[in-house]
Amino acid sequence: MPKLEIEISPLAFSKVIDWTSSNTEREVGGYLIGKIDNEKVKIIETTYAVKNSSPTHVSIDEMAQFQIIKEIEKRDGKETIVGFWHTHPGLGCFMSGTDIATQKIYQALLPEAVAMVCDGNAFSKTREQKDFKAHFYRIDNNDKSQEINFGVLTNPNELLELLTDFVQDEENVENIVTNSVQKLSVHVKDSMELLAEEKLVSKSDFETADKSWKKGLANVRADVEEMQKLMVTKEEFNDLQEKQLTAYERQKRMNFVLLFTTILSLILVGVVLVLTLLP
Template sequence: MARKEVEITPLAFAKIIDWVSSNTEREVGGYMIGKVMKDSVVITDATFAVAESNPAYVALDNMAQFRIIEEIEKRGTDETIIGFWHSHPGLGCFMSGTDIATQRIYQSLLPASVAMVNDGNAFARSRSLADFEAHFYRVNGKEQQDYHEVSFNVITDPNKLLNNLVSHVQAQENPEKIAEKTATKMAFELRNTLRQLSESLLTEEQFTKEHLKLKKAIDSACSDIESIDKQLISKDFFSDQIKKTEKTTKELQKSLNVEITKQRDQLTQLTKVVFGSTLLAILSLIAVITLLILTLLS
C-alpha cells in the first residue's frame, strides 16, 4: 500500500497550478481529495485551505479539513483526504522537517496518503507548463529525513476523465459548498491584507523619528531653494551693475575722447603760437647780431 503510484485529474492539477503560480511571494497549500484504488491513489480534487502563511511557512486550516470530511460523508462517496499539498516558492521541491512530521501523521491514519510539493515561480514568469515543478512524497520510517519521491501522472484516459468530471460537477452544484469556498478564500485574502497592513504600520517612536527625518529633509530643501534664490538675485544684481558700469564707461570714454580732441586742438594752436613767437625771436636776434657786426666793421 505504501508504494502505490499517484494519478491526478487535470482539473485538480490545474487548480493547484493556478493557486501556486498566483502566490509567488508566500507559501500556500491545501488538501487533496481522492480515492485509494487497487493499484494507485487517484486524486480527483484539491482545495485551498490556508490559515496563515509567509514566504517560508504555511499553516493549513484544520477546520477546512473537518468540513471536507463532513461533506464527503454527506455525499456517501468512497473519497477521502489523500494528503496535503503546498508550495515552496522559488526554493524547489523537497520535504522539510515540518513537512515530514506532518506527512508521518497522515500516513499513520492512511498509509496510502501522499504529500505534494510545488514550485510555480518559474512557470509564473514563462507560462510554460514544463517550468512548473511538482513532486509527490511519502515518508519511510521514523528517521527525520527518511522520505522518498513517488512517481505520478496526470490522467489522460477519456473514460476516467469523464467519470471524474461528472462526479466533480455534481459535487460543485451544491450552493453551500460554493459559498463556503468563496468565504474561505475571501477570509484568506483579508487576513493577508490585514497582516501586510499591520507589518507596514510604524510605532509611535518610529513615526516620530520618521517625522523628524522628513522635517529635516524639508528644511534642508527649503534652505537650498532660498540659497538658489539668493544666488539668482545676486546674479541679476551683478548683471545690472555690469550693464551700468559698461554704460558709464562708454560715457566716460566718449567724454574723454571729446576732451582729448579739445586738448589736441589747443595744443596745436599753442604750438603754432609758440612756433611763431620763437621764429620771430630768432629773426630779431639774427637782426641784432647782424647790426652789431656791421657796426664793428665800420
C-alpha cells in the same frame, strides 16, 4: 516500502497550478482528496486551506477537514483526504523537517497518504508547463522522504465521471441560490403586506420598500442568470478536453456564489432593520 502509484485529475492539478503560480511570495497549501485503489492513490480534488503563511512557512487550516469530511459524507463516502499539498516558492521541491514530521502524521492515519510539494515561480513568468515544478513524497521507515512518480489521469471514462460530478455540484449550487431567492421574495412580500395591514407602515413607505426589494431581487436573479452562462455542461466535455477547465474559472463561479450570499444576507439584514426601527 511498497511501490505506490499516484494519479491526479487534470482539474485538481490545474487548481494547484493556479494557486501556486498566483502566490509566488508566500507558501500556500491545502488538502488532497481522493481514494485508494489497489495501492494506487487517485487524487480527484484539491482544496485551498491556508490558515496563515509566510515566504517559508504555511499553516493549513485543520478546521477545513471537518467541512471536507461533511461534504464527502453527502456523496458516496468513497473519497477521503489522502494527503496535503503546499508550496516552496522559489526554493524548489523538497521535504523540510517540518514537512517530514507532518507527513508522518498523515501516514500514521492513512499508510498510503502522500505529500505534494510545488514551486510555480518560474512558471508564473514563462507560463510554460515545463517550468512548473511538482513532486510527490512519502516517508520511509528511516524517516527519509522518498519521491514517488505520478501521472495525470487520462482515462476518458474516469474523466467523464469526474466532470459529471463537477457539473452536478455546480447545478446544485444554482438550484440552491434560485430556491433561496424565490423563498426570500415570498417572505419579504408577505412581511411587508402584513406590516401594511397592521398599519405599521404607510402606503407610500410600503410602495417604496416594495420597489427596493424588487430591485434587489432582480439583481440577485441577474446574478443567477450570469452564473448559468458560466456553468459547464456535460455537452461541453469535448471542449474541456482541449481547453482544460482552470481553477481560475471555477473560482469565478465561487465568487458569484459568495456575491449571492452577501446580497441575500444584506436583504435579510434590511428586513430586520425595518422591523427594528418601526414604532
